[in-house]
Amino acid sequence: xxxxxxxxxxxxxxxxxxxxxxxxxxxxxxxxxxxxxxxxxxxxxxxxxxxxxxxxxxxxxxxxxxxxxxxxxxxxxxxxxxxxxxxxxxxxxxxxxxxxxxxxxxxxxxxxxxxxxxxxxxxxxxxxxxxxxxxxxxxxxxxxxxxxxxxxxxxxxxxxxxxxxxxxxxxx
Numbered sequence: 703x704x705x706x707x708x709x710x711x712x713x714x715x716x717x718x719x720x721x722x723x724x725x726x727x728x729x730x731x732x733x734x735x736x737x738x739x740x741x742x743x744x745x746x747x748x749x750x751x752x753x754x755x756x757x758x759x760x761x762x763x764x765x766x767x768x769x770x771x772x773x774x775x776x777x778x779x780x781x782x783x784x785x786x787x788x789x790x791x792x793x794x795x796x797x798x799x800x801x802x803x804x805x806x807x808x809x810x811x812x813x814x815x816x817x818x819x820x821x822x823x824x825x826x827x828x829x830x831x832x833x834x835x836x837x838x839x840x841x842x843x844x845x846x847x848x849x850x851x852x853x854x855x856x857x858x859x860x861x862x863x864x865x866x867x868x869x870x871x872x873x874x
Contacts, residue, residue, distance in 0.1 A: 726857065726859075726860045727859065727860050727861065727862060727874055728791055728792065728811050728859030728860065728861060728874060729874075730791040730792040730811065730859070730874070731789040731791070731874065732789050732790065732791045732795070732809075732861045732872055732873055732874050733786060733787070733788055733789045733872070733873050734755060734788050734789070734790065734795060734809075734871075734872045734873075735786070735788075735869055735870070735871050735872070736869065736870055737868050737869055737870075738807070738865075738868055738869070738870050739868040742766060742768045742774070743870075745768055745769050745798070746797050746798050746799060746807050746870065747799065747807075748798075748799065749799050749800070749801045749805075750798070750799070750800070750801040750831050750845055751769040751798050751799070751828070752769060752796050752797060752798030752826060752828070752831075752844055753766060753767065753768055753769065753796075753797050753798065754766070754767040754794060754795065754796050754797075754812055754826065755767075755790060755794055755795045755797065756790055756793065756794030756795070756812060756823075757790050757794070758775055758776075762777060762778050763775050763776060763777050763778060764776050764778065764788060764790070765794075769798075769828045770828070771828065791811040791812070791813070791859070791861065792811050792812075792813040792818070792819075792820050792859070793811055793812040793813025793814075793819075793820045793821075793822070793823045794811070794812035794813070794823065795809050795810070795811065795812060795861070795872065796809070796810040796811075796812050796824075796826065796833070796844065796858070797809045797810075797863075797870075797872065798844065800831075800844060800845045800846065800847065801831065801845040802845050802846045802847075803845070803846070803847055806863065806865075807863050807865065807870055808847075808848075808860065808863060809860065809861040809862075809863050809872045810844065810848050810858040810859060810860060810861070811858060811859040811860075811861070812824060813859075814835035814837065814838060814840060814855070814858075815855055815856050815857070815858055815859055816835065816838050816840055816853070816854075816855040816856075817835060817837050817838055819837075822835055822836070822837045822838075824842060824858070826844070831843065831844045831845040832844065832851070833848075833858070834852075835853075838853060838855070839852070839853060840852060840853030840854070840855045841853060842855075842857065842858050844858075848860065861873070861874050862874055
């Protein structure tokens with residue numbers, strides 16, 4: 703009887719500790735599409751450069767911050783709003799090509815995963831590629847998969863990124 707219990711315990715442990723590919727992805731709804739061949743989106747093609755996108759203050763627009771920290775309001779085409787509206791995760795999106803990853807475009811949630819609050823967006827140092835939460839002071843490395851390098855936290859939430867040239871589609 704003890705052997706059966708040990709085997710069942712071992713099987714249960716293997717089931718619950720296996721690699722769960724979906725665990726890195728956020729549960730927050732995201733749907734964002736852009737053409738990476740036009741400005742200001744071209745920055746996502748450069749290693750170590752990130753743009754940030756969040757909901758605008760009015761319907762039909764969003765805010766885009768480029769790697770230099772300049773923010774502009776982008777109007778969403780009416781057709782896009784009707785057919786497949788944008789969603790920005792919890793705090794918005796950080797989009798770019800990390801220097802130390804796989805060479806593909808990555809998308810992180812802009813909100814700190816420890817605080818799990820849309821108002822607690824990480825502040826990005828575009829020189830170092832670090833993102834720091836002003837609330838809990840955890841620092842994340844955007845160039846190495848969004849892992850916490852100071853403080854205790856899970857990595858930044860990721861979103862699935864698909865490329866159908868020249869478009870980038872971020873969804874979950």
